[in-house]
Amino acid sequence: MTNEIELFEVREPAIQTIPFVYNSPHSGRRYPSTFLDESRLDEISIRRSEDHYVDELFSAAPRFGAPLLVAHFPRAYVDVNREPYELDPRMFSDPLPPYANSNSARVAGGLGTIPRIVAENMEIYERRMPLTVAMERIESCYKPYHACLRRLIARTHAMFGFGVLIDCHSMPGNIRVAGSGLKPDFIVGDRYGTSASAELSQAALQFLEDLGFTAVRNKPYAGGFITEHYGRPARGLHALQIEVNRSIYIDETTLEKRSDFDVLAGSLAVFMEQMAEFVADYAGDRALAAE
Template sequence: MDWVTGEYELFEVHEPTVHSIPFVYNSPHSGRCYPVSFLESSRLNAYEIRRSEDHFVDELFSSATEIGAPLLKANFPRAYLDVNREPYELDQRMFDGALPSYANIGSMRVAGGLGTVPRIVAENMDIYAHRLPVDEGIHRIESIYKPYHACLRKLVSRTHASFGMAVLIDCHSMPGNIRLTGSNIRPDIIIGDRYGTSASAEISRAALYLLEELGFTAVCNKPYAGGFITEHYGRPVRSLHALQIEVNRALYVDEKTLVKTAEFYAVQSALDTFMRQLAMFVSEYANDMAFAAE
């Protein structure tokens, strides 16, 4: 699929032949289909506007369907609409006309230019050459954000009903220059569980252990603990677990050209192994929980 196009499916669900494991995979930021009207309204060129993409993350986790889980992927770009935010985190400075009273105009994400309709892409680059009509921002939320989350909720609910539990893996990438605060450690992967509130400690620890066994430098919650999706869908007390996974882009893509490197397929293969091993662990974990409840 061409990354610049006028017509495309806003998002799509790749279903397994049989939904055999209690997982849902989600790639909300890897969309690379840019509406022509959006490109024409931007002050950025076709390369610059892609800086906030989670490059090829949908492909990194594409084997989810082979191991028995659905994969929801956005085709619209994050720069156009960010579904990993509250529905109405909006920056009044971006719009002509007053925002509705229920809009959250004071969040830290809005202040940083990264609301539901983003003002900037990475490196503090303003997207728009002019202000947007308020109706345009609201239209994106009503026509894309809400249907996307309705689809994600349906997948999670279906999984929970079928298996008695659900594990949502929210898949992302991060810039290659990320370091842990106060150190020179560059994590390969960061697992976010909202500091233990969106998933059980056992599942989070297993994810970290499995990634480290595969040779990745993996850490938890710092500097990414999980966004709106992880926080909103993770309810461990109800057997609804949500983990955010951030993969360092420098492992698999040239961040200057935004082209896959030769290492892409090795990273993809390692993540496939991770997904299979985590599914096995969760199966055993669910059996242990059921046994303990008897």
């Protein structure tokens, strides 16, 4: 795969001026031809798990002084928002190594590090694959991606004394908040208060609502492996997951952008600017910098 596509890129500002790192791990849309040959799905169906164009929605990050890390490999190929070895034994012709986690809820749902399905429970593969295929993807894509993300976060923390990771995602348009029927435009996830300060989460919700959106916290998406793994508020490292409802910016059948796509991107640029100003105002507050 490494010969077919560029794996990922960091879109850097000329100078990093704010303690933020933006990350788009699921918007990759460069599908290796060998992977497509192995799949039983057509070219539209295989894309159902993408966070479609999320890298473009948050493309203003470097303009405000923050790096934006963007995956080019697709989520259906390897999912970096998982533990490195969340593997489904049903997918492979060889036994899994003892360190593999085959019992997680994500594996059970077909959405491990090497996904078995895309959205709507569509099976990706015709047959089992050699375990070496999974290990190659983990070594060539997963591990370099996380090494890069760790460097960006460590650099940011060293420069500013604290850091904020914004993990950018999208969600299907039919998502509802349990018990209310509410269809949110955005979900802000902070792992139920463990990956970021309450002040930061509340600020994100307020800014989105002030922009005219419906925003909720943690339900049904509280944040995945990346948010959980990198968010350490006690050390001054905060991680928020932002989920955007796809139905407000693409046609979910054709995957084409809606006419007001650029309007949403502009609103998110305002949101990013407001978040930067909020953190600058509260940089000395122990509730945000280190709890």
